[in-house]
Amino acid sequence: MAKYSTNEFKAGLKIMLDQDPCAIIENEFIKPGKGQAFNRVKIRNLNTGRVIERTFKSGESVDGADVMDIDVQYLYSDGEFWHFMVPDTFEQYQADSKAVSDVVKWLKEQDICTMTLWNDSPLTITPPNFVELAVAETDPGLKGDTSGGGGKPATMESGAVVRVPLFIQIGEMIRIDTRTGEYVSRVKE
Amino acid sequence: MTENWKPACDLQSLRSRAKMLSAIRHFFHQRSVLEVETPLLCSATGTDPQLDFFSSFYHCTPDNREMFLQTSPEFAMKRLLAAGSGSIFQICKAFRNGEAGRFHNPEFSILEWYRIDYTLKQLMDETAELIAELLGRSDDPAAIISYADIFEQVTGLDPLVFNQKSYAEYAKKNAIEDAILVCKDDHSMWLDFIFSFKVQPVLESKFICMVYGYPAIQSSLARVNKQNPAIADRFEVFIKGIEIGNGFFELSNVNEQEKRFEKENQFRQVKGLRVVDKDQKFLDALRSGLPDCSGIALGLDRLLMVIDDAELLNDVIAFPFDRA
Numbered sequence: 001m002a003k004y005s006t007n008e009f010k011a012g013l014k015i016m017l018d019q020d021p022c023a024i025i026e027n028e029f030i031k032p033g034k035g036q037a038f039n040r041v042k043i044r045n046l047n048t049g050r051v052i053e054r055t056f057k058s059g060e061s062v063d064g065a066d067v068m069d070i071d072v073q074y075l076y077s078d079g080e081f082w083h084f085m086v087p088d089t090f091e092q093y094q095a096d097s098k099a100v101s102d103v104v105k106w107l108k109e110q111d112i113c114t115m116t117l118w119n120d121s122p123l124t125i126t127p128p129n130f131v132e133l134a135v136a137e138t139d140p141g142l143k144g145d146t147s148g149g150g151g152k153p154a155t156m157e158s159g160a161v162v163r164v165p166l167f168i169q170i171g172e173m174i175r176i177d178t179r180t181g182e183y184v185s186r187v188k189e
Numbered sequence: 190m191t192e193n194w195k196p197a198c199d200l201q202s203l204r205s206r207a208k209m210l211s212a213i214r215h216f217f218h219q220r221s222v223l224e225v226e227t228p229l230l231c232s233a234t235g236t237d238p239q240l241d242f243f244s245s246f247y248h249c250t251p252d253n254r255e256m257f258l259q260t261s262p263e264f265a266m267k268r269l270l271a272a273g274s275g276s277i278f279q280i281c282k283a284f285r286n287g288e289a290g291r292f293h294n295p296e297f298s299i300l301e302w303y304r305i306d307y308t309l310k311q312l313m314d315e316t317a318e319l320i321a322e323l324l325g326r327s328d329d330p331a332a333i334i335s336y337a338d339i340f341e342q343v344t345g346l347d348p349l350v351f352n353q354k355s356y357a358e359y360a361k362k363n364a365i366e367d368a369i370l371v372c373k374d375d376h377s378m379w380l381d382f383i384f385s386f387k388v389q390p391v392l393e394s395k396f397i398c399m400v401y402g403y404p405a406i407q408s409s410l411a412r413v414n415k416q417n418p419a420i421a422d423r424f425e426v427f428i429k430g431i432e433i434g435n436g437f438f439e440l441s442n443v444n445e446q447e448k449r450f451e452k453e454n455q456f457r458q459v460k461g462l463r464v465v466d467k468d469q470k471f472l473d474a475l476r477s478g479l480p481d482c483s484g485i486a487l488g489l490d491r492l493l494m495v496i497d498d499a500e501l502l503n504d505v506i507a508f509p510f511d512r513a
Contacts, residue, residue: 029290035381
């Protein structure tokens with residue numbers, strides 16, 4: 001596996017730390033005019049999702065992590081595993097609940113997601129930035145209210161709970177930003 | 190077409206730089222300090238293992254040779270001092286390989302000056318006056334504190350006496366336990382680690398702060414203090430916690446200088462860094478006699494950051510490294 005020196009550190013670089021694959025979020029170069037240089041790095045542990053800070057001596061090398069992002073289509077869940085397919089090759093991957101736990105509420109069959117592979121097995125799934133889901137449950141709306149002010153909670157077909165404007169009804173399709181979990185718009189059929 | 194042809198800083202910052210440069214020149218002309226120029230491209234470079242240099246090849250057969258972009262104008266300026274120039278200042282570029290970040294650009298502007306017969310204290314006073322004038326804060330006296338005092342105040346540790354166990358305990362208790370693995374039994378590295386991450390942030394609350402009496406193991410090109418051999422006659426200037434400059438009561442003893450070069454080269458060898466030739470012209474200058482003097486280098490881009498109240502060095506440089 002490739003080794004990376006601290007002067008190759010930048011946001012997005014995947015390295016191994018404490019036996020876990022990690023992604024660098026932020027890299028700060030700190031050096032007294034006459035003295036040792038350090039790299040203070042903010043890192044996300046891709047296995048646990050935790051963000052930690054580490055300081056390295058500049059010039060030190062660390063192992064790269066064999067981590068790769070691929071586009072996959074979500075197929076179905078059998079209750080134990082979530083199944084995905086690479087559209088071009090039909091190659092299939094099954095992700096366990098740990099890999100999908102944070103995003104399962106956004107998964108919709110046939111949507112294209114990003115899968116992060118570590119040593120060729122699924123580590124995390126990132127849903128598309130925007131998903132369109134049907135409203136499964138919400139309080140009856142107030143007729144004529146199109147202001148969107150206030151809003152009410154709505155449960156989606158996937159189980160996600162999103163704050164929606166008062167006029168949204170059960171059965172309607174809405175567009176949601178998965179990065180913020182916020183309602184974007186109503187989807188016109 | 191990308192936007193990279195445009196300057197990274199705004200045009201106001203160009204004007205503010207021009208104003209700063211002219212104020213610096215005025216300051217020294219008034220004090221009869223001579224402005225000089227020395228080569229950026231030099232036949233020798235420093236041995237400091239913490240500085241990585243750029244090198245380049247000169248092609249003109251049979252005179253083909255490697256040349257170095259200076260990491261500071263120190264050696265050449267001391268050659269002028271030894272030749273009898275009197276007090277001198279220079280505004281120039283310096284180059285340091287592998288240094289890039291919020292406060293670093295591999296090519297940067299330096300103001301360096303030397304004062305014949307000045308004590309370190311006199312140079313500290315002059316530095317404070319210059320900075321106060323450039324920042325328009327002449328009624329704001331600089332805080333002056335010794336390295337040992339500020340280090341102990343902040344950490345409770347003695348920086349002059351290395352006690353690995355108590356340093357490690359401090360690191361564990363203060364969320365810098367990485368230091369234990371990184372610094373091991375290297376006293377100087379421990380000091381850099383703790384100073385950078387724990388002491389320097391405390392200096393942010395002070396406007397201009399001068400820290401003097403650096404540990405002798407970090408004396409660089411400063412003399413070791415006559416009364417107390419544990420410290421060096423060296424100080425640093427910080428503005429709002431940002432390191433702006435390094436000043437020395439200059440080492441003039443050629444044998445001591447040569448020993449330091451050799452020691453640094455040994456260190457380079459151990460660390461697998463390239464060993465560099467000692468600058469013989471500089472050593473010859475010391476041999477012929479460097480007058481007693483104090484000197485300092487200030488990072489002008491950082492100073493401009495303070496003047497412009499900028500967040501990043503790149504905010505005050507027209508074409509920083511990625512646009513150069």
